[in-house]
Amino acid sequence: MSEQNEEEAEHGAQLQGASAVSKFHTHSIPLDMEDIERDWDKPVTEAGIAAKTSVIVRVGMLDLAAGTGSFRVREMMHRIAYPLGVHVRADVNLTDIEASCTDGKDRITEVVDLPTTGVNTERIWLLEHFADWFNVNLGTGSMYHRQADVSEGLMEHLDQKDASQVSADLSKQLRAQKKSKQRAQQDDPVLDVLEEVSAQTEESEPVARPLHLHDIEEAQYRADYAAAVSVASATGASAADRESQGASPASTVRKRREEARNRIKERAHKPPKEYAEHFADPGRDAGNQSGITVRQAHERLDMIERRKPLYSPLFAGLASACACASFVFLLGGGPFDMIGAFVGAGLGHWLRRKLFAHHLNQFFVTFVCVAVAALACTGTLRLIGLYNPVALQHDTAYIGAMLFVIPGFPLITGGLDMAKIDFPSGVQRITYVLCIILMATLAGWMVASIVHLNPEGFEPLGLNPVVNCLLRMVFAFIGVWGFSVMFNSPQRMCLVAATIGLITDTLRLEIVDAGVPAEAGAFIGALLAGLLASAWRSAVRRGWLAPHLGYPRICLTVPSIVIMVPGLYMYQAMFHLGQFDTLNALDWAFRAFMVIICLPIGLAMARVITDKSWRYDI
Numbered sequence: 001m002s003e004q005n006e007e008e009a010e011h012g013a014q015l016q017g018a019s020a021v022s023k024f025h026t027h028s029i030p031l032d033m034e035d036i037e038r039d040w041d042k043p044v045t046e047a048g049i050a051a052k053t054s055v056i057v058r059v060g061m062l063d064l065a066a067g068t069g070s071f072r073v074r075e076m077m078h079r080i081a082y083p084l085g086v087h088v089r090a091d092v093n094l095t096d097i098e099a100s101c102t103d104g105k106d107r108i109t110e111v112v113d114l115p116t117t118g119v120n121t122e123r124i125w126l127l128e129h130f131a132d133w134f135n136v137n138l139g140t141g142s143m144y145h146r147q148a149d150v151s152e153g154l155m156e157h158l159d160q161k162d163a164s165q166v167s168a169d170l171s172k173q174l175r176a177q178k179k180s181k182q183r184a185q186q187d188d189p190v191l192d193v194l195e196e197v198s199a200q201t202e203e204s205e206p207v208a209r210p211l212h213l214h215d216i217e218e219a220q221y222r223a224d225y226a227a228a229v230s231v232a233s234a235t236g237a238s239a240a241d242r243e244s245q246g247a248s249p250a251s252t253v254r255k256r257r258e259e260a261r262n263r264i265k266e267r268a269h270k271p272p273k274e275y276a277e278h279f280a281d282p283g284r285d286a287g288n289q290s291g292i293t294v295r296q297a298h299e300r301l302d303m304i305e306r307r308k309p310l311y312s313p314l315f316a317g318l319a320s321a322c323a324c325a326s327f328v329f330l331l332g333g334g335p336f337d338m339i340g341a342f343v344g345a346g347l348g349h350w351l352r353r354k355l356f357a358h359h360l361n362q363f364f365v366t367f368v369c370v371a372v373a374a375l376a377c378t379g380t381l382r383l384i385g386l387y388n389p390v391a392l393q394h395d396t397a398y399i400g401a402m403l404f405v406i407p408g409f410p411l412i413t414g415g416l417d418m419a420k421i422d423f424p425s426g427v428q429r430i431t432y433v434l435c436i437i438l439m440a441t442l443a444g445w446m447v448a449s450i451v452h453l454n455p456e457g458f459e460p461l462g463l464n465p466v467v468n469c470l471l472r473m474v475f476a477f478i479g480v481w482g483f484s485v486m487f488n489s490p491q492r493m494c495l496v497a498a499t500i501g502l503i504t505d506t507l508r509l510e511i512v513d514a515g516v517p518a519e520a521g522a523f524i525g526a527l528l529a530g531l532l533a534s535a536w537r538s539a540v541r542r543g544w545l546a547p548h549l550g551y552p553r554i555c556l557t558v559p560s561i562v563i564m565v566p567g568l569y570m571y572q573a574m575f576h577l578g579q580f581d582t583l584n585a586l587d588w589a590f591r592a593f594m595v596i597i598c599l600p601i602g603l604a605m606a607r608v609i610t611d612k613s614w615r616y617d618i
Contacts, residue, residue, distance in 0.1 A: 036294070044294050045084060045138060049106040051294045052084045057099050058301055060090065061112045063127050064097060067119035067487075068554055069413030070425035073097070079131045083138035094410075094428040116362060117432070119409045121489040121555040126163060126304050128552055129154050133300070138291045149174055150547045158303040161310070164490030167548035174547070310488055313353035320404040321346030323482025323563075326475035328400035330509065331568050332458040336384065337397040340377040344401025348373030349486065352405075363439045370402045370443040377401035378451055395448075396455040399571045402444050404486065407436045408562030413554070415600020416607075420614075441574030448575060455575060469510060476505040476563065484559040493551050494559075496536065501560035504529040508564060518591070522564050523598040529560045530606020557603055566595045 036054055039047035044055060060077040064070075070092035077099065081088045090099040095114040100107065132151040153170040160166050311319070324345035325338040333341070352369040377398045385392035414429030448455065463471070480501030484494035508525035512518055533556040540550040569592035576585035607614040 040295050041293050043291050044297055045291055047294050049086070049101060049103050049108050052081075052086050052103070053099070053101040053108050053110055055294065055297045055301075056080045056084070056086065056088060056101060057097060057110045057112055058298070059127060059130070060092070060097050060099065061114065062123060062301060062305055064092065064095075065114055065118065066121070066123040066127070067117065067409045067413070068124055069417045069429075070422050071417060071420045072124075072413075072552075072554065076127060076131060080134060083135050083140045091424070092422075093425050094432055116359075117410070119487045121484070121487045121493065121552075121559075122163070122307070122310060123304060123488075124552055124555055125490070125493065126154070126158075126307075129167075130300055130304065134292070134297065155300050158300065158307070161308075162490070163307075164492050164548070168492070168546070171546045171548040310490065311485055313350050313357075316353055316486060317346045317350030319482040319485035320349035321482075323479045323486065324400050324403045326479030326482065327403050327563055327567070328397065328458075329475045330472060330479065330505065330563065331400065332461070333397065333400060334394070334459065334461055336381060336391045336394045337400060337458060339384070340381045340394065340397035341400035341403075343380040344373040344375075344377030344398065345404045347376045348401065349404045363435060366405055366436055366439045367443045370405055370440045371447055373401040373404070374398040374444050374447040375451075378447070378453065395453045396458055396568075398447065398453060399444065399455055399568055402440055402571065403567045405436060405440045406562060406565050406567055407433045408483070408565060409487070409558050411565065411596065412558050412561070412600050412603060415597070416604055419600065419604035419607075421617075437570055438574075441571050444571055445574050445578040449578065455572065469506065472506045472509055473502050477502040479563045480505070480560050483562050487555075487559055489555060489559065492549065493555055496549065496551060497556045497559040500529055500532045500536075500556055501563060503532065504560055505563055518566075519594045519598050522595045523602045525564055526557075526561050526599045526602025527606050528602075529557050530603045531610065533557045533560075534606060534610040553607075557606075561599055561603070564595070564599060566592045569595065 035048045035050035039051040042051070044052065056077050059080050060073045063073050063076050073092045074088075074090055077088050077090055081101065084103075086101050086103050088099055088101050090097055095117055097112045098109065099112075100109045102108075129151040132148050133155040136148045136152065150167050150170050154163060154167050157163070157166045309316075321342040325342040328337045328341045348369045351372055352365055355365045355368070377400075381391045381394055381397060410429040411433045414426045414433065416426075417423075417429065418426035447453070461468070477498045481494050481498040484497045489497065504525040507528065508521040511524065512521040516524075530553070533553040536545070536556065537550060537553060539545045540547060569588050573585050573588035573592060576582075576588060604614070609615075
């Protein structure tokens with residue numbers, strides 16, 4: 001009877017595994033599902049090539065769906081494949097992946113096709129933690145974050161809405177544990193001896209000489225001998241009596257020296273702190289470590305994929321309104337322009353989030369939302385014009401209301417893909433960007449034609465240079481924060497990106513005012529943004545900043561430079577094209593083109609300077 005129950009339970013587990021596996025391949029040519037079902041509860045290192053490939057490709061699929069470029073997708077897939085002993089060759093495009101995986105014995109190819117594309121920086125960040133959790137549990141160590149304990153804890157709390165707060169709490173716990181360990185080690189005799197020997201280093205030496213075991217033994221010998229002599233003097237015992245009782249200073253020192261030796265050997269064999277908890281036993285045989293199962297890997301990925309957006313459509317609309325109003329000021333607009341852009345962009349992005357929830361076509365949604373945003377902006381200024389006729393003269397404000405649809409992520413990642421000589425992916429992304437811009441500018445031009453708008457640019461505000469610079473800093477911070485919220489970044493990530501944007505965009509505008517061409521200003525701003533993001537990541541890895549603040553560079557650089565995209569130039573080009581003023585249309589289009597290509601070039605140069613994998617073609 002018990003055997004029958006076991007067979008029924010096993011059959012039920014197989015059915016459960018089959019249903020769990022099948023949903024991961026809705027948009028793909030399926031793998032051998034029987035192999036994956038059979039290995040569903042096996043350690044992933046012992047599973048077959050089909051089960052391993054299902055994990056590798058699914059990680060790449062989630063990363064691609066989050067909006068990152070093909071070079072990052074390949075890097076992530078290789079980081080998952082490395083501890084599994086699998087080699088991956090992947091062709092990554094805008095919405096599909098064709099990956100061939102082999103473990104030296106078997107070979108399998110999977111093709112994944114996504115229904116659409118989008119941006120989700122929180123998912124990009126969580127996948128970085130997943131990769132570290134995966135690698136540490138398989139014994140290869142952390143590849144991205146300095147303290148893998150944060151990744152380990154974060155993967156156990158993916159059910160929490162605010163994953164950023166979870167990582168911050170884990171970081172605080174680690175710091176508290178580190179301080180408690182330091183306090184506990186203050187009375188450690190070995191540490192005391194190390195401090196004593198270090199203090200005896202001659203002042204004439206330019207640097208401290210290395211400490212060896214005989215240094216420690218010598219210092220400990222002197223300390224123990226002095227203590228033994230003082231005890232003997234206090235008791236009045238003779239040297240012969242101490243020898244007969246086996247309590248001579250020499251024997252005591254020998255015993256203490258042997259204890260010090262053993263303690264140092266034990267400490268030398270301790271595993272690194274960043275190892276996972278189940279690797280804490282140094283005597284465990286590495287070949288007996290089971291790691292994680294295929295089920296556990298897919299369960300974590302399932303929770304990452306199913307996470308709801310961090311912000312409601314209403315809050316995202318408010319962030320869009322703040323971002324576009326700030327964008328308008330940085331372009332030279334005044335209060336009336338900012339008010340119109342605030343209302344139009346807020347309503348437009350709120351409607352876009354609502355329509356995307358019904359899985360409507362991206363280009364259709366872009367056209368409708370831009371038209372609504374432009375009409376809302378114009379209507380707001382018309383209402384204000386009833387009380388203040390000056391508002392009726394601000395015809396350029398509607399362009400600022402449409403800037404929330406700027407496809408900054410595919411624009412920048414497309415340029416970076418081309419910098420890595422991945423032209424199929426780069427060309428597809430740039431083509432996608434052009435299609436979005438075409439639909440947006442077409443909708444804006446139609447609204448301008450219907451309501452008889454004539455955008456001729458913004459009037460000079462005539463502000464004091466110092467006041468203007470300070471206001472630029474404020475609105476650059478707000479604008480980058482708003483775009484980061486639109487990209488679904490956690491608040492801490494938003495603030496870091498906004499701080500970088502505050503520095504880079506203010507510098508760009510100031511040097512352009514000083515006579516530097518706009519194209520060179522965009523290049524310098526993007527280069528500085530890339531360097532600051534790399535410096536931030538290095539500071540986290542070196543322990544200068546808390547480990548929970550380690551964010552992917554792409555999640556910091558793109559929001560900080562998307563505000564540099566010349567949306568005004570692009571919409572002006574489309575407007576003049578609609579008026580059949582081809583000369584002005586080409587002039588604005590080439591201005592926009594020159595600025596746009598300088599942004600990814602600046603980021604690519606920053607990566608070349610700070611990243612060896614970008615510096616060399618190998």
